[in-house]
Amino acid sequence: VIIFARMAIIVHYVARKDTSSDIKCLSSFILSMMRAVTSAIGVILPLKRYSAKLQIFLFSRRKENVWLDEDDFSDISSIQAEDCVQIDDVWNVLKNQYLLYGGGNTLGVVDGDFGLRPVLSSPLIAALREKLPYALSNDRFWMKYSLLRDGASISSLYQQVGGSMYTIIAIESSDGYIFGSFTTQPWRMNPGYFGNRNSFLWRMVQSRHTPCTSLTEQAALESDIDIFPATGKNECFQFCSKDKLAVGGGKRIHVDRYGTKKLKNKFNGDDSLGLCIDRTLMIGTSTPCSTYMNPCLAGESSKDGSFAIANIEVWALTPCKTIGEAEQMESFTRM
Template sequence: MGNNNSKKKRTRKCRLSVCEITRISDALDGSCSVDVSKGVNIDVIQVLWKQELIPSLLVQYQNYLFPHVNSRCSVEEFGDLYVQLVRGSYEEKALTIAKVVGTESDDHEVLYDKMVKYVADLLQSYLKGVERRKTREFLSWHGKVIESVNNENILAIANDWCRDLKQEDSPLIPMEKLEQWLHSCGVVATLHRVELGILFGLDEEDEIGMLPLLMNPEALGRNNHSVLEPAHILHLNFLLPQDYQREWRFLFSTTTHGESFSMLLGKIIDKGPTIIVIVDDHHHMFGGFASQSWTLSPKFQGDVKCFLFTLLPEVKVFHPTGYNEHFMYLNYHQQSMPNGLGMGGQFNYWGLWLDGEFGGGQCSDVCTTYNKYTMLSENKKFLVKHLEIWGVGPAPLSSEEKGERPGILDKDPTARKILELAGKPEHSAGLRGEAVA
């Protein structure tokens, strides 16, 4: 048995290269001013990690690494936590997490509430570190979001990430289920890779942060900020297709632009994929991701990348069922069609609807477009207390940048007048840049 244990230890050590062991040693030496050749002890961790981790997660990691007060380990053994959680098999990851959070049986079963708390602590520690290091992404949002940490909101996000772990008949999570969940939950794998990489000095310089870069913070105007918290932004950003996770652009909010549907249209049409965030008159926060540029049309648009979500009072995500393709709808100044912005459902039975007469909206209690949908707002009809829209991913090229010629209505104002006299007004009037600037 002793030989087997030694073999396992050697296998783990081999997952760290000589260069990586040197990097860990250098990080310890530089931060703690101690000779780690004699081994790493709990005092070193308390000095090195206390600024990066919140207290509860620091205690869990140090208890895993140093089960006894006077415990001491080599640098290779110290790096075992990184190896197991970042490079280990799903079985190894699950077993390590179980040991970190504490098991409830000989089968290493973990309490669901403990697992949610662990994930919440991991998320909060990451956000704490981002703020401390003043990353480029964090600074781009500084002063434009609510930066105070709301533990309940972070716990709600962690609960949504862990939702598939919940057992109907037991508060305990079997190891097999934990392994399956780790295989499918990419956000926790990313948090482990990024956060533990920083803790052990193995982070990559070109590592892309989990927060997007806000490209135009000045567009919100002075003293205006989003209703989102950094945790909300990270959560929504991770749900996006990877190509859209690097950059966000502010497009519209009621605090910056006022309550005007035509103004809203002018800010979102042909601006690429968008995230819509709404706060209703009962303080529910919810919205949707539109995977394509908004355009005026009597037909539904979008694709299966679209989704709806809630952030308050619960965090939930609703992905397409495949039953229909009623993902995005936008129309205005039409007598025979609904005028407004919709996502999911069907006419008069919307998953999410913003009326063209700005200020009101609807959410049906049933929506066949999105899976496991529950009504987003408190009531079917709601009042919009706040609305904001974000462009995600690189900004699409303008007509000039594409080298396109201006349309006939741009070159000949007479053509516009003829349409009006014929009873066919230009429905895009008021939506162009010069009309909404």
């Protein structure tokens, strides 16, 4: 990357005297090669978060048609847009990264889906990938279900994700909080809990509505996540019925500065569910549970742990390169 950066600087100084289209084409080629190298870094080295930020920065420079100075490469994180970054501008960049630069090895996301703004952005995928079991860390993220794309039907959700062993649920609340789960057994109707302790709950630390002044700042926001692994205190990992889908359970043992509080609501009665989604897919709840010892994932201001769902996605993890190959592999696992 440094070598290509230096090459871009040299071409820039030449371009000050020679404004021919050949020089500009050469500069564009060098920047494209830099993007390709940083994409490779994101796959083969544990630098995925930095790689995602660098790719967003590089694309923003190309989008704005800015000729780079040497100082631009001294501290990438210090470069900001002239105005406050709007979320739609950020998603235009993320759309380009998904469709042209691999999108963190994603399947099932097409051009039309970006009018819906997927919950999982490229920096967020890179951050989650670092927390997965090593055997899955290079798998592709396959969008199996999206509420905005496929409609609010829990039966449709079950039908589309039922054959997937490893899945990530990603929820965006109406307040802009992003959170979800990673689970390790196919979702299926069951009278009791199932799954195993390789699962976890996760959340983005700050709301996506947090103002950002640059694309790199937005990438940093999307990359900052908390992980809540299984504690081993119980085996309440996954629950699936016609009325709700839940991850984590057990009696509430969370203690705050006001003492232990026991939460009752229409979703879970006396029990505490780490993450619960109502059959309407419009509302849910998140409360501290002994399975993962998590806080409320939907933000501090959430009353009784409840939240309104703006969008929900379920992503499967697959080693396959195409959807056709992935579907064929899942057909064998269902037998």
